[in-house]
Amino acid sequence: MQTPSGHPVESTAHARLVVLASGGGSNLAALLAAHDNPGYGARVVGVVSDKPDAGALDLAREAGVASVVVAPADFADRAAWNIGVSEAVAVFQPDYVVLAGFMRILAPSFVDRFAGRIVNTHPALLPSFAGAHGVRDALAYGVKVTGCTVHVVDTGVDTGPIVAQTAVPVVEGDDEATLHERIKVAERALLVETVGRIAREGLRVEGRQAIVG
Ligand code: GAR
Numbered sequence: 001m002q003t004p005s006g007h008p009v010e011s012t013a014h015a016r017l018v019v020l021a022s023g024g025g026s027n028l029a030a031l032l033a034a035h036d037n038p039g040y041g042a043r044v045v046g047v048v049s050d051k052p053d054a055g056a057l058d059l060a061r062e063a064g065v066a067s068v069v070v071a072p073a074d075f076a077d078r079a080a081w082n083i084g085v086s087e088a089v090a091v092f093q094p095d096y097v098v099l100a101g102f103m104r105i106l107a108p109s110f111v112d113r114f115a116g117r118i119v120n121t122h123p124a125l126l127p128s129f130a131g132a133h134g135v136r137d138a139l140a141y142g143v144k145v146t147g148c149t150v151h152v153v154d155t156g157v158d159t160g161p162i163v164a165q166t167a168v169p170v171v172e173g174d175d176e177a178t179l180h181e182r183i184k185v186a187e188r189a190l191l192v193e194t195v196g197r198i199a200r201e202g203l204r205v206e207g208r209q210a211i212v213g
Contacts (some may be wrong), residue, residue, distance in 0.1 A: 015042040015199035018094040020085075020102040021049055025056025027100035027121055030188035031195065032063045042199035046092035048085065050104055066092070072104075082107040089114070096203075098195060099153065103132060108155040116205055118153035119198070121191045123183045125149060125165055130158035135180040144170050146179070148187040150194045152203070152210045161210035163203070164194045 017035075019028050028047065035043045047060035047067040060067035068088045075081035086109065089097055099120040111118065124134035126149040131137070138146040147167040154160035166186040170179060194212075201213040 014040075015095040016045045016093060017042050017096050017098055017195065017199070018046045018048060018089050018092045019044055019056070019098045019100050020089070021047060021056035021100050022051050022054055022103040023056065023101040025054065025059045025101065026184055027188055027191050028056045029059050030192050031098065031100070032059060032065070034192045034196065040196050040199070042096070042195060045094070046089070048088050050085075050102070056101070079107070082110055086110045086113055096195070096198060097153075098191075100191065105157060106153070111153055111155050116152065116203065119150055119163060119195065119203075120153050120158070120160070121187055122149045122151065122158050123180060123187060125167065126151060126158055126162060134158075135183060136176045139170065139174065139176055139179055146170055146183065148183050148190055150190055152205055161205050161208050163198070163210045163212065164190055166190045 017031065019031060021028050031044055034040050044065050047056055047065055049057055049067065049069055050071055052069045052071055057067050057069065070081065070084045070088050072081045075084055085106065090113070094114070095117065097114050097118040099118065122134055124138050125147040129137040129146070145167050147165055149165045150163045151158065152160040152163060168183050168186050197212050204211050
């Protein structure tokens with residue numbers, strides 16, 4: 001295993017993950033379930049949320065993982081909030097930052113600070129249906145297959161190099177909720193598998209290619 005800077009890590013070491021989440025946190029729960037396995041290679045060391053009532057915060061507390069709320073209402077403006085998030089994340093000295101249902105856009109200064117070490121999970125097959133309503137937009141378009149994507153975060157909205165994807169069929173009678181639930185089953189498995197591989201083998205970006213290993 002290597003650190004993002006290419007230094008070898010002893011085999012007993014775990015990559016430090018900070019997870020950013022705004023919602024219920026089922027993806028966080030999946031990572032927390034995986035990280036106790038000594039072979040997983042990563043540990044969630046901190047959870048940061050923009051929402052004081054996010055279910056993800058309860059999950060962190062139950063798992064004994066430190067959590068921080070960085071709510072936009074507590075900051076003068078977006079720029080100050082972004083600095084607040086960046087500082088909150090940096091305190092945990094992460095090897096990787098995982099956006100797992102984090103529903104706000106992070107400023108380029110945040111992306112630059114953790115460049116190449118931020119991954120996001122998105123509930124559609126990017127580059128289709130980027131943005132906050134990936135499931136709804138795919139359904140409205142009438143696609144027969146959608147899915148989920150883990151990608152490296154760049155300064156665009158869901159535009160960074162793709163690490164892994166899983167296809168999920170749309171079935172007759174699906175609404176946004178039923179389709180999203182089916183996607184989330186695939187998404188949790190993909191996120192856990194992909195983050196584990198990244199932690200154990202490293203991640204690098206060459207142009208549009210995100211390469212694990
Ligand atoms: C996940 O489906 C994630 O892909 C999505 O929010 C859900 C969070 O679920 N994120 C986005 O739509 C980001 N654009 P969770 O809180 O149960 O992990």
